[in-house]
Amino acid sequence: MAIPLDYETLRLIWWVLLGVLLIGFALTDGYDLGVATLLPFIARSDEERRLVINSVAPHWEGHQVWLILGGGAIFAAWPFVYAVSFSGFYLAMFLVLATLIVRPLAFKYRSKHADAAWRARWDWALFVSGLVPALVFGVAVGNVLAGAPFRLDADLRSHYEGSLLGLFSPFALVAGLLSVAMLVVHGAGWLMMKVEQGPVWQRVRRFGAIAAVVAVALFGLGGLMIGHGAMGVRLLGTLDPAGPSNPHYAMMIAAPGAWLDNYVRHPLLLAAPLAGVTGFLFSLVGIRWRHHLAAFAGSSLAIIGVIATVGVSMFPFILPSSIDAGSSLTVWNASSSHLTLWIMLVVTVILLPIVLAYTSWAFKVMFGRISLADIRTNPDFY
Amino acid sequence: MDLAVVELSRFQFALTAMFHFLFVPLTLGLSFLLVIMESIYVMTGRPIWRRITRFWGKLFGINFVLGVGTGLTMEFEFGTNWAYYSHYVGDIFGAPLAIEGLMAFFLEATFVGLMFFGWERLSRVGHLAVTFCVALGTNLSALWILIANGWMQNPAGSTFNPDTMRMEVTDFSAVIFNPVAQAKFVHTVSAGYVCASVFVLGISAWFLLKGRWVAVAKRSMMVAAAFGLASSLSVVVLGDESGYALTDNQKMKLAAIEAMWHTEPAPAGLTLFGIPDLATHTTRYELKLPFVLGLISTRSLTGQVIGISELVLHADERIHSGLIAYDAVERLKVNRGDTTARMAFELHKADLGYAMLLKRQVADPRQATDAQILEAARDTIPNVPVMFWLFRLMAGLGFLFIGFFALAFYCASVCQFERRWFLRIAVAMIPLPWIAIEFGWVLAEIGRQPWAVEGVLPTFLAASSLTVPQVWATIAGFTTLYTVLAVIEIRLMLATIRKGPVEAGDHPESEAKRPAFAAVPAE
Numbered sequence: 001m002a003i004p005l006d007y008e009t010l011r012l013i014w015w016v017l018l019g020v021l022l023i024g025f026a027l028t029d030g031y032d033l034g035v036a037t038l039l040p041f042i043a044r045s046d047e048e049r050r051l052v053i054n055s056v057a058p059h060w061e062g063h064q065v066w067l068i069l070g071g072g073a074i075f076a077a078w079p080f081v082y083a084v085s086f087s088g089f090y091l092a093m094f095l096v097l098a099t100l101i102v103r104p105l106a107f108k109y110r111s112k113h114a115d116a117a118w119r120a121r122w123d124w125a126l127f128v129s130g131l132v133p134a135l136v137f138g139v140a141v142g143n144v145l146a147g148a149p150f151r152l153d154a155d156l157r158s159h160y161e162g163s164l165l166g167l168f169s170p171f172a173l174v175a176g177l178l179s180v181a182m183l184v185v186h187g188a189g190w191l192m193m194k195v196e197q198g199p200v201w202q203r204v205r206r207f208g209a210i211a212a213v214v215a216v217a218l219f220g221l222g223g224l225m226i227g228h229g230a231m232g233v234r235l236l237g238t239l240d241p242a243g244p245s246n247p248h249y250a251m252m253i254a255a256p257g258a259w260l261d262n263y264v265r266h267p268l269l270l271a272a273p274l275a276g277v278t279g280f281l282f283s284l285v286g287i288r289w290r291h292h293l294a295a296f297a298g299s300s301l302a303i304i305g306v307i308a309t310v311g312v313s314m315f316p317f318i319l320p321s322s323i324d325a326g327s328s329l330t331v332w333n334a335s336s337s338h339l340t341l342w343i344m345l346v347v348t349v350i351l352l353p354i355v356l357a358y359t360s361w362a363f364k365v366m367f368g369r370i371s372l373a374d375i376r377t378n379p380d381f382y
Numbered sequence: 383m384d385l386a387v388v389e390l391s392r393f394q395f396a397l398t399a400m401f402h403f404l405f406v407p408l409t410l411g412l413s414f415l416l417v418i419m420e421s422i423y424v425m426t427g428r429p430i431w432r433r434i435t436r437f438w439g440k441l442f443g444i445n446f447v448l449g450v451g452t453g454l455t456m457e458f459e460f461g462t463n464w465a466y467y468s469h470y471v472g473d474i475f476g477a478p479l480a481i482e483g484l485m486a487f488f489l490e491a492t493f494v495g496l497m498f499f500g501w502e503r504l505s506r507v508g509h510l511a512v513t514f515c516v517a518l519g520t521n522l523s524a525l526w527i528l529i530a531n532g533w534m535q536n537p538a539g540s541t542f543n544p545d546t547m548r549m550e551v552t553d554f555s556a557v558i559f560n561p562v563a564q565a566k567f568v569h570t571v572s573a574g575y576v577c578a579s580v581f582v583l584g585i586s587a588w589f590l591l592k593g594r595w596v597a598v599a600k601r602s603m604m605v606a607a608a609f610g611l612a613s614s615l616s617v618v619v620l621g622d623e624s625g626y627a628l629t630d631n632q633k634m635k636l637a638a639i640e641a642m643w644h645t646e647p648a649p650a651g652l653t654l655f656g657i658p659d660l661a662t663h664t665t666r667y668e669l670k671l672p673f674v675l676g677l678i679s680t681r682s683l684t685g686q687v688i689g690i691s692e693l694v695l696h697a698d699e700r701i702h703s704g705l706i707a708y709d710a711v712e713r714l715k716v717n718r719g720d721t722t723a724r725m726a727f728e729l730h731k732a733d734l735g736y737a738m739l740l741k742r743q744v745a746d747p748r749q750a751t752d753a754q755i756l757e758a759a760r761d762t763i764p765n766v767p768v769m770f771w772l773f774r775l776m777a778g779l780g781f782l783f784i785g786f787f788a789l790a791f792y793c794a795s796v797c798q799f800e801r802r803w804f805l806r807i808a809v810a811m812i813p814l815p816w817i818a819i820e821f822g823w824v825l826a827e828i829g830r831q832p833w834a835v836e837g838v839l840p841t842f843l844a845a846s847s848l849t850v851p852q853v854w855a856t857i858a859g860f861t862t863l864y865t866v867l868a869v870i871e872i873r874l875m876l877a878t879i880r881k882g883p884v885e886a887g888d889h890p891e892s893e894a895k896r897p898a899f900a901a902v903p904a905e
Contacts, residue, residue, distance in 0.1 A: 058499040061450065062492035065483060071457050072480035079472025079548075086461025086468075087846035093462050094856045098863055101451035105867065108447045112874055154715060156547045157466050159847045244545035336473045337543070337550040344477055351484040355492075358515075362492050365503050379886035380499050 003342045007242040008332075010341040014077040015318070015331045017348065019311045021073055025066035026183070026303045032060045034187020036103070036130025037180065039123060042191070042203040046116070049123060050375045050382065055194040057107060057382050058366045062359060064100070076344050080245065080334035081319050084158045088148050089140055091164040096136050103129035111382040131180065138179025141310055142172030142222075145259065146231050147322030152247055161323060171225050174218055181215035182299070182306060184208070185283050189296035192287070196371035205287050208295065212284040219276055219306065226313065232258025233320040233328050240332075247326065247333045254325045259313040272312045275305030388845045390853040391463040394860065396827075398455050400820055401864050405449035407819050410524060410571055411578025411613070412442045413517035418605055420513050424506045434598050435513075436501075437883030438582065443498060444874050448867060450491070455860070463853070467834050467844035473550045474540045474557060475530055482526035490519025524574070525567050532563025534835050535632060535826070542731050542838075544714045544724075549838060562632075565620065566826075572617035573822065576783050577815035579610025583790060585879055587808035590799060598883050603790070603799055611787035618780045632836060634762055635829035637690045638769040640675060641665045644689040650675040655774075658767045663691065665770075690763055697736065698759035700837075704737030706730040708747055735838040742842055764831045772825045779818035786811055 005013075035056050043049040074082045086093055102125050110122035146169060149162040168176075188208025195201055236251035243249055263269050279302025286294030314320070320328040335341060375381055416439055423431030457479060460468050468476075493515040500509060533540075539556030540549050551557065583606045586599035636642075641658035642650065643665065652674035656665040675687055688696075710727035711734070713720050739761060740747035743754040750758070786807070793804045830836060834844040 058495035061495050062488065064450070064454075065487040065491045068454060068457055068487055069480065069483035071461075072476065072483040074476075075457075075460065075468065075472055076476030076480035079469055079476055082461045082472060082476070083465040083468035083846075086458060087463070087465035087848065090462055090846070090848060090852055091855065093458060094859055097455055097458055098859060100454055101863065101867070104447040104451050105870070108443060109870065109874060112877070156469060157847065158469070244543070246546050336476070337546075339554070340473050340477060340551050343551075343554050344480060347477075347481055347484065351481075355484065355488045359488070359492050362496055365496060365500055378502075380501055 003338055005342060005345075007338040007341070010338065010345065011241065011331050011335050013345060014335060014341055015311070015315070017345075018074065018078065018318075019307060021066065021070045023304055023307050025063075025070055026307060027186075027300055029060070029063035029066055030134075030183045030303060031186045031190040031299075032056045032063055033130045033134045034183035034185070035191060036126045036187075037134060037184055038187050038191070038204065038207055039130070040127050041207050042200055046119060047372055047375055048200050049119075050111070051195055051200055051370065051372055052191065053107065053110070053126070054370055054375065054381045055191060059362070060107060061104070062362065064104070067100070073344075077336050077341060078318065078329075078334055079336060080156075080247075080329050084150055084152075084160075084329065085140075085144075085148070085319055087158065088150050088160040088162065089143070089167065090160075092136050092140065092167055096133050099129035099132045107382060134180045134183045135176045138176035139167055139172045141179070142169070142175030143167055144319055145175070145226065145310065145314065146171055146229075147233070147254075147320040147328075149323045150321050150327060151324040152327040154248075156246065156248075158327075171222070171229060171231075174222050174225065178215060178218040178222060178306070181211045181218060182280075182302060184211040185215055185280065186296075186299035186303060188287065189283060189292070189299040192292035192295050194369060196369055198372070205290070208287045209284060212280050212287065212299075215302070216277060216280045216284075219273075219280070223273065226259050227257065230254075230256045232256050232261075233317055233325050234258045234261070235316070235330070243332065245333055245335050245337075247329060250330075250333060252320075252325045252328050252330075254322075262312055262315055269312050272305055272308040276302050276309055277305070279303070279305050384848075384850065385842060386850050387848050387853055388842045390850065390857065391845045391848070392841065394463060394853060394857050395459060396824075397857070398452065398459060398860055398864075400823065401868075402449070402452040402456055403819065403823060404816060404868075405445050405452065406524075407574035407577040407815065408445050408581060409442070409449045409520050410574030411576070411609075412438060412445070412581070413513075413520050414575065415578055415582060415605060415609060416442060417510070417514050417517050418609065419602075420510050422605075424510050430597060430601065433883050433885060434602055436885070437598065438602070439497065440878055441585075441875060443494075444871060444878065446494060448871055451867075452864070462856075463846055463848070464834070464844050465846035467839065469548060470839050470844070471537075471540075471549045471835055473548060474533060474537075477551070477554070478526045478530040478533075478557070482523050482530075486519045486523035486526060488519075490516050490523065493519065521571055524571050528567040528570055529558055529560065529563040531826075532560045532566050533557055534833075535566075535830060536560055536562040537835050537838050542711075542734055544711045544727060545718065547711075549835075568620040569617060569822075572613050572620055573815070573819050575613035576610060576617055577819060579606040579613060579787070580783070580811050580815045582606035583610065583808045584810075584812035587799070587805040588879070589882070591802065591805050591809070595882050600799055604794055607787060607790040607794055610783070611791055614780070614783040614787050618777075618784060621777070621780060632829065633688050634690070634693050634764065635769070637688065637693060638764045638766045638829060639773045639825070640687070641766050641770045642675075642687060642689045643691060645686060645692050646689065650687045653770075656770070658770045660766060690766070694759050694763065697762045698756055700733045700736040701739065701755050701758055703730045704733035704735065705740075705747060705750075707734040708737035712748075732837075735833070735835075735840070738843060739832065739840050741840070761832050764829050769825060769829055772821045772828075776818050776821040776825060779814055779821075783815070783818075 035052060039049060039052055043052045071082070106122045106125040106129060110119055110126075113119070148160070149166070150158050150160045152158055185208055188204050188211065191204045192201065192208070195204070232255045233252055234255040236253055239250045279298050279300070281298070283295050283298025283302060286292065286296070286298050316331040318329050318331060318334060336344070416435055419431060419438065420435040423435055460475075493512045496504070496512045497509070497516055500512060504512065537549070538560045539553035540551050542548070543550045582602050586602045586606070589595045589599035640653055641656060643663045651670035653665065654669045654671055656668040658665045707727050707730035710723040710730070713723035714727065717723075737747045739758040740750045740754060742761065743758055744750050789804065790808070793799055793801060799805065832840050832842070834841040
């Protein structure tokens with residue numbers, strides 16, 4: 001059977017889909033993480049904490065699947081990226097995993113005993129398992145932009161030469177904090193829609209507004225560091241975008257400032273960072289003027305803008321190497337085979353709309369604000 | 383390759399996978415039991431069935447979150463600890479994992495939220511449909527992960543590409559309709575159904591022994607006895623189907639399970655008991671059922687089951703052939719246009735993995751001596767005594783379950799579950815399915831050694847380039863985390879069971895009175 005789409009196009013589509021998956025994860029599970037990070041600041045009594053927890057309780061399980069799907073899709077479409085990044089960021093991955101395993105339990109088990117100490121422990125677990133993944137995901141993206149210290153040998157086996165602490169460079173920390181601030185804004189937007197307009201709602205507004213201002217500042221700072229830092233890799237000479245996935249077949253060199261090349265070549269791409277800034281500001285306006293839809297729409301736009309900025313700046317690079325530019329992974333040298341990309345695209349085109357349909361139905365069933373009165377009466381609530 | 387990293391990574395994978403699989407079988411089976419119970423509620427409209435469904439649903443929920451959480455580890459672990467494996471076979475192996483996420487995880491995770499929170503927002507039939515979607519999702523997830531695992535046992539539909547230095551898919555339908563995967567899927571989900579049935583029977587029996595919740599317990603037992611009998615028959619029959627699939631694909635695994643050191647004249651006998659001796663390649667004190675093995679595994683009187691010694695000689699030949707492919711790949715690395723190398727590679731590529739076995743003996747397999755090649759060929763023998771005994775224990779437990787459920791059926795019709803000795807047996811049975819299931823997994827995966835992917839990639843080459851302290855750190859981390867979680871989980875389960883199938887309307891003193899809730903049967 002001839003494959004209806006050529007290899008180059010499929011690679012591009014899967015690069016876009018990788019972004020869509022990351023955005024899907026950040027838009028859905030992102031507000032769960034933000035809500036969990038906000039929990040100790042906005043809820044004072046057990047009832048208030050239950051109000052906050054139950055605003056995300058029916059959905060977090062589905063959201064976490066975006067992460068699992070993201071892992072699976074990177075494995076299937078970009079096996080190189082999966083292998084190099086997951087083994088390279090080894091201990092950081094463990095940290096994220098441990099918190100993501102604890103989080104479901106905190107949701108589910110917290111309500112099983114009324115004991116205050118038991119609940120306080122799970123509240124603490126929820127806060128940590130919201131904050132740590134948000135931070136580490138951001139730090140990981142920072143390291144992707146800055147390049148990871150790996151090289152590929154002749155068998156294409158990856159050797160990593162960094163450490164856990166080495167991941168936390170100043171730039172990566174800026175990226176990590178931006179990620180936390182961004183998801184807190186998003187969580188605040190969700191809570192403004194979902195909980196009754198009482199004391200919790202007011203506190204959400206206060207912390208959401210602070211986070212939005214911090215996020216804009218960090219996004220700008222990150223941009224400056226990219227423009228003036230030592231990051232960036234360039235491709236040299238000609239290369240075949242439909243060639244075999246083997247980094248050794250192309251010439252690549254470290255080139256500081258290269259992450260701005262795409263904007264010089266296609267100024268329209270500046271729409272991506274612009275969407276990031278506009279989104280945060282829009283969200284801030286929504287929070288100040290008590291307009292919950294504007295707040296949530298703004299934070300969603302900001303997430304799309306920020307993630308798109310990362311992708312667009314680096315294209316065609318996906319995971320550059322900081323110690324051996326020639327090992328860098330790009331859209332043209334790190335994908336699965338032509339046939340696998342095609343099969344996975346067909347599967348996605350069939351299944352993803354179905355998933356989106358029943359996910360929206362689930363949101364519809366659980367639609368509406370929840371109040372402290374609901375918390376007191378509904379026995380199914382956590 | 384640091385062999386200590388490989389061994390530690392194997393240990394960690396075994397630890398996390400076996401822990402994960404403490405929760406999965408119960409999820410697989412209990413979800414369908416919930417569908418059955420809730421269907422009865424929808425059909426009869428009797429509130430007791432709603433109570434029954436909600437009670438087992440609570441236990442399902444406590445178990446489910448740990449299955450989801452520990453499953454996350456599994457998906458990431460291929461990348462973190464088996465990076466070379468992920469690169470080498472990701473083109474094929476990644477696809478079922480991604481499809482599992484799209485087709486199964488979204489379904490179960492989205493609907494499990496509605497299952498717990500939607501009782502009052504959905505109609506009865508609507509809620510039943512939601513429960514069914516959860517059950518469907520969990521079982522579809524088993525299907526895709528077993529397609530992935532089946533491919534490791536029998537790497538169909540793929541070939542090595544020297545340009546990208548990895549395996550690539552050639553025929554995706556061969557990957558999906560892999561006979562090993564199909565047999566494994568039905569065997570594994572049936573085992574999950576048995577596990578959940580034993581669980582429900584055992585806990586209900588405990589209620590009856592205490593004289594509590596008698597109506598709920600007896601009804602639960604009826605459902606579990608019927609479902610369990612059907613499942614235990616299927617787990618044994620379909621396990622036999624797995625054995626049949628082995629004869630074509632993993633001859634060495636079958637020979638090791640049977641401790642069959644040499645090929646016997648057809649049809650071969652089945653060893654019921656014996657002490658396999660690794661040093662002398664013999665099995666002492668053998669007790670054999672004539673003809674049976676030949677019949678099971680070849681479905682004929684004339685088909686031969688090949689013995690270990692003959693298979694080692696065969697592996698030796700394949701290593702020699704693989705070395706030609708290996709040499710061709712090395713020449714192609716230098717010059718992609720080398721047509722003679724490409725032709726030599728095409729002729730011998732099926733045996734490339736066998737040449738890679740030699741990397742344990744010598745850095746460049748092409749320098750290997752004949753003695754080293756024979757040593758590598760002997761490395762293809764898995765741990766025979768372990769395989770021999772695990773299989774007998776697992777299969778023995780399988781037959782025990784059939785007997786137990788038949789007895790449960792008899793008790794249901796003759797004595798209404800009122801014999802205390804039967805109830806005690808039912809409680810004592812609770813841990814056994816987990817033991818059988820874990821034995822089954824160890825058997826399947828030890829039996830695949832020394833391969834990560836049978837005949838394609840040796841395990842000792844598959845690990846990430848990590849350091850020993852790194853892997854120790856995560857082993858310590860997982861062990862601590864998982865121990866704490868297991869303790870919390872078991873205590874919560876026991877507390878929920880002790881509390882029994884209470885509903886909010888039962889205790890006026892607890893929280894608030896809820897009239898809407900008590901009025902359910904009038905719907």
